[in-house]
Amino acid sequence: MAKKKVARKAEANQILSRVQSNMKRLQREAQGLLGRTRKQATQLISRDQRRALDRILSRAKKLRTDLEKRAERASKTVESRAERLLSTLEKETAKRLAPIVKRLDLPSRKEIETLSRRIGHLEKQMRRPGAPPTSRAQAAPAPAAPGSAASE
Numbered sequence: 291m292a293k294k295k296v297a298r299k300a301e302a303n304q305i306l307s308r309v310q311s312n313m314k315r316l317q318r319e320a321q322g323l324l325g326r327t328r329k330q331a332t333q334l335i336s337r338d339q340r341r342a343l344d345r346i347l348s349r350a351k352k353l354r355t356d357l358e359k360r361a362e363r364a365s366k367t368v369e370s371r372a373e374r375l376l377s378t379l380e381k382e383t384a385k386r387l388a389p390i391v392k393r394l395d396l397p398s399r400k401e402i403e404t405l406s407r408r409i410g411h412l413e414k415q416m417r418r419p420g421a422p423p424t425s426r427a428q429a430a431p432a433p434a435a436p437g438s439a440a441s442e
Contacts, residue, residue: 397405
């Protein structure tokens with residue numbers, strides 16, 4: 291019986307030693323597997339993060355172009371409103387000032403330009419030494435502008 295106990299003990303030790311060596315091997319393999327899993331998870335996370343970052347950047351670019359388009363449209367709208375307002379303001383001003391200018395009895399732009407040309411022509415004639423004045427200037431004085439003292 292003692293031999294059986296010793297044999298069983300030896301057999302149990304062998305089994306225990308094999309189990310221990312198998313456990314150590316499993317532990318090493320598990321650690322290796324865990325290391326590889328960690329590495330792959332890190333790569334996957336970084337890929338996912340890159341993808342997420344790319345999606346965010348893509349959305350940001352779309353948002354930027356959308357905002358630029360909206361700003362351009364708003365700018366054009368404001369410009370067109372300002373032009374319409376200015377046009378309306380000019381029309382209203384001209385409409386309201388016309389009776390006042392008419393009451394002041396001021397010469398028109400065309401009348402002033404005509405008089406300026408005639409004065410320029412007369413000045414040229416006077417600068418020429420010994421040149422007789424034109425028959426038109428001698429015959430009749432220039433008609434006075436409307437509203438001037440001579441015509442009243």
